[in-house]
Amino acid sequence: MLLPVAGLVALAGCGLALLALSTARVGLVAEFVGIVAALVPVGSIVAALLWIDRWEPEPARLLWLALGWGASVAAITALLINNTAEAAGDALLGHGKGDTVSAIVSAPLFEEAAKGAFVLGIMLWLRNELDGVIDGVVYAGFVAAGFAFTENIYYFGRAFAEHGFGDTSTSGVVTAFILRGVLAPFCHPLFTAMIGIGVGISVRTPSRTVRVLAPVGGYLAAVTLHAMWNAAATLGTAQTFLNIYFLVMVPIFIAGVLFVSWHRRREQKIVATALPEMVRRGWVDPVDVRRLTSLTARRTWRARTARRAGKDAARNLGGYQAAVTELAFLWHSRRLGLAGTDAADRETGLVAALHATRAGLPKRADQPR
Structure with missing residues (x-):
């Protein structure tokens, strides 16, 4: 402490x-x-x-x-x-x-x-x-x-x-x-x-x-x-500075943005790949799959839940979405052999968090439209 x-x-x-x-x-x-x-x-x-x-x-x-x-x-x-x-x-x-x-x-x-x-x-x-x-x-x-x-x-x-x-x-x-x-x-x-x-x-x-x-x-x-x-x-002169700015820094910045965007799409694929197995085990409802594989769909789901059931319910939904994502990442790390010796304990904790947050989802927000 x-x-x-x-x-x-x-x-x-x-x-x-x-x-x-x-x-x-x-x-x-x-x-x-x-x-x-x-x-x-x-x-x-x-x-x-x-x-x-x-x-x-x-x-x-x-x-x-x-x-x-x-x-x-x-x-x-x-x-x-x-x-x-x-x-x-x-x-x-x-x-x-x-x-x-x-x-x-x-x-x-x-x-x-x-x-x-x-x-x-x-x-x-x-x-x-x-x-x-x-x-x-x-x-x-x-x-x-x-x-x-x-x-x-x-x-x-x-x-x-x-x-x-x-x-x-x-x-x-x-x-x-x-x-x-x-x-x-x-x-x-x-x-x-x-x-x-x-x-x-x-x-x-x-x-x-x-x-x-x-x-x-x-x-x-x-x-x-x-x-x-x-x-x-x-x-350098002002011209040198501008050359470095526009010919070096800006292109590297753009390349970095593209690199990060590619990794974000890669993270989306990791989640999408894991969801069918979560559905098979009964941890995720099949109707939730579409709403969990897109950041836009996740945000819309939370906003709708907040309007219908309040901010606490939306935060609970956010916890459910986060548990699904972290579990998908953990499984991906396991496949690569990089999950660490505490992987089983972490999986147990994430599954418990997933069940707890899913159980707290408002009924209306948890139904397909």
């Missing part, structure tokens, strides 16, 4: 320390402006990640923890290391060079390590909560969203403190918001998603070599993209 409490206290302490440091640098009003402006991009990122995670949603407590880790622990770790790297660069290479060293070398290496540590921790200690690439991307994305939120508070606040809201000739908070909140809100999630993909591949492969190399490859890909982005912003 003490460990979770200590962890939450540590997260809160890191967050408060960062808030105090940022406020001391830019002032209270600018800090408030930074917080308000930073909420917009982080909100859109979180909404996109929750949409990705609809087949088998991750526990809300872990998603909040991932967001908090990125916003506090990863951010303060990166701040301390990057400031040290900047000071060392100034001492060794001359004044003004340290910022370049910090941006191109230190930040990619240590920021991605600090963010990726959370995803790696989920893989090592909460393995049952990480079923593959989608889960890896979601956890990595939440950590990166939290990190970007904290970083944006400072950048937006500093822009306001230095220039005000800006106009056509002033690089103010509006310009900073357009650059970081509109054009590139996906950058940190994109970088760290590489680690999530690597970890997701690792937990789904029977090969020991791939199991080790996939997370390492994901980390190296994250560092490379991060370093390339920072180098374009620090060393």
Whole structure:
């Protein structure tokens, strides 16, 4: 009991320390402006990640923890290391060079390590909560969203403190918001998603070599993209930056979206493949099959249940749908030989949850129309 409490206290302490440091640098009003402006991009990122995670949603407590880790622990770790790297660069290479060293070398290496540590921790200690690439991307994305939120508070606040809201000739908070909140809100999630993909591949492969190399490859890909982005912003001209943005980052982002979409369809097939066996065993009513193989049909079913029987009944239905999905994923892991030694106990628990939630479904919502 003490460990979770200590962890939450540590997260809160890191967050408060960062808030105090940022406020001391830019002032209270600018800090408030930074917080308000930073909420917009982080909100859109979180909404996109929750949409990705609809087949088998991750526990809300872990998603909040991932967001908090990125916003506090990863951010303060990166701040301390990057400031040290900047000071060392100034001492060794001359004044003004340290910022370049910090941006191109230190930040990619240590920021991605600090963010990726959370995803790696989920893989090592909460393995049952990480079923593959989608889960890896979601956890990595939440950590990166939290990190970007904290970083944006400072950048937006500093822009306001230095220039005000800006106009056509002033690089103010509006310009900073357009650059970081509109054009590139996906950058940190994109970088760290590489680690999530690597970890997701690792937990789904029977090969020991791939199991080790996939997370390492994901980390190296994250560092490379991060370093390339920072180098374009620090060393290059405006044209160089735009070239990197449109010719590298945007295509990789589009490829990532297509990759995640393909995995979502794959998850749908896993559920569809398992449902006939669940019907045969009497765990799922045949009339429910069509409503369980489509996210749209699931959402419509929950909405109709909420209208007819209330929100509690809709939440119970959501639990039934989640139990079906998790059981399908467990069977799929078993076929691959990746379910773990506790697979039988997990199956027993999921079957019990499925029966309990199904028994609580309102009669009218459980009848075919």
